[in-house]
Amino acid sequence: MQEREENSVNDSDGTVSKGTFLLVKLAGRKHVSHFVAEVLCVLEGEEFEVRYYKRVGRKFIIEKEDVYTISASDVVLKLPSPISVGASERQLSHISFDIDFNAYNVN
Numbered sequence: 100m101q102e103r104e105e106n107s108v109n110d111s112d113g114t115v116s117k118g119t120f121l122l123v124k125l126a127g128r129k130h131v132s133h134f135v136a137e138v139l140c141v142l143e144g145e146e147f148e149v150r151y152y153k154r155v156g157r158k159f160i161i162e163k164e165d166v167y168t169i170s171a172s173d174v175v176l177k178l179p180s181p182i183s184v185g186a187s188e189r190q191l192s193h194i195s196f197d198i199d200f201n202a203y204n205v206n
Contacts (some may be wrong), residue, residue, distance in 0.1 A: 114170075117143060120178040120196070122203065123149070123169055127174075130183050133175060133203040136167075145171035154205050158184055158193045175203070 119138045124131055148166050152159035168203035181194035
C-alpha cells in the first residue's frame, strides 16, 4: 500500500494523521471489543497503520510493537491528546486520556 503524500485524511471528527490516537472497534464472533490505537501512518484508501495499546486500569501501555492495518470504518472516535502518567523511566510509555471509556468494552 502507498503512503499518502500529506500523511493525513479527514474523518467526521477532524483530521487523522501520524500520532493521532483513535478508539477502534474489533468485532469477534460473539463480542465487539474496543482498543486504543496510535496512528503510525496514513495509507491510501482511508486505511491506517496503527499499534495498539493495552488497558491496565485507567492507563494504557504498549504491550507489543506489532503494526496493524485498519480501515477508517473501524474507527469509533478520535481521542484527545494523551496524558503521560509515568513517574519513572520505565513507566514513561504509560498514558491516559481525559475521557470516560465506560460506554465501551475497552481492552
